[in-house]
Amino acid sequence: MRRCLVILIASILTIASPAGAYGTGGGSVDNDHVSVGVTVTFPGIDSPIDLSKGTSTQWLDWAVARETSRQGDLNGLCLPPQTDPAHVVLGVLFHVIGRDRATGAVVYDHWQCVPISAPGQRPGAPQPPQLPTVEEAWRAAHLPRPNILLDPATRGITGLDTRISTEPEGALQIAATVRGYTITGTATPTGYTIQVDDEPATTATNAHFVFETKGVHTIRVGVVWHGTATLTGPDLAQPITTDIGDATVTTTRQYQVNEIRSVLQP
């Protein structure tokens, strides 16, 4: 009679729950075997923006044109707010236009009168408002990092089904103040991905996977958020409402997979 001896090589991997909010959104949060990354895709930007990097992606495309003629004025001259009634200062009109980088739509359309500081000298074009960057807007969103739920929870077994899932998220309100600008908006989850090692990602909130090899495997769960926001600020003549692209928050964790081997003994 043969006796079956099961040799179980078990190493229990203890993983802290990644359920908490994703702090500043500024990069990776290492917690032993769990890490979180946020990348933003933005129309007009070729490669995804890593929020942990020090990039500063402009929210809008600005265009400034000088007014050449205006009824009642002389060749685009205008009257800026006066500080000294006894000394009238003229200005030059500029057309400041901001376009949504995602759609190309005009979202800011304003004429600005720039005072002539020295007689006979044409003032330079005004600087467009220095809006918060795309990175700042997404960091302000405080996107939660997705949970990775595993069954078996702590380690898998080769040849057996491992269930991987994440909890669906609801829409989030964005409310922040960045350098004097107020950002209000909404981030809405639009997609979920589950990926094991270098296998193609599954677009779903849950998946089944059968590991064929023992060892440490990498599991990534991503949530794609789409954001829209409205900006107001002291130097904005009108609120700006734009698309702020998509942000993908990815939680990555290592998952131990063991092998169960049957050994026949006499």
Add this chain to the structure above:
Amino acid sequence: MWGRHSILVMLVLALAGCSSGHARSAAAPSTTLPPIASLASTTSTTVAKPRPLYSFDNSVPPPELLNTGTDYPRIAESLLAYSDWVLAHQPTDSALHEAVAVGSSIEKGIESDIRQLRERDRRLYEQTNAPDNLRLINATAHAAALRVVQHLVSRTLIDRDGHIVDRLSAGETTFNVLLSQDSNDRWYLAAVDRVS
């Protein structure tokens, strides 16, 4: 269309300072460039003459300029055609400012190029194999944004003797075009940015 500035830069580099921009022509594409006189001589009197691709003698009048109203695609089409005419036929600042907003990035980007075309006695024209597709994105009180798909075949820099100085082949290209309206209700090109 000058704002198609990335290609402009390519030409600038290729030609060591001799510029470019964008000129489009309604004439049929051809692989060899006939001189203007040749173009004219092959045209019968009963058929409308094709518009020369380029000229150096101010003999080609500008296209009709539609720069008022709210038909934004037609306005943009007209301004772009006018800007093409400037590069292919009359590279002067005054002609430029009929279609381009003063002080805009597109004006800054093209002004020196126009000067070089003038000083080096060259012209730049484009050939397309289909009309542009223009679609309004949105419009506000004094600005309008459009998406333009250009079916560009080639962009050619040519000298007065008809020698091709440089020619770039191109394909379908998409641009975002921004129009700015002045207080006299006239529209101008304020930006032309390639998006694909």
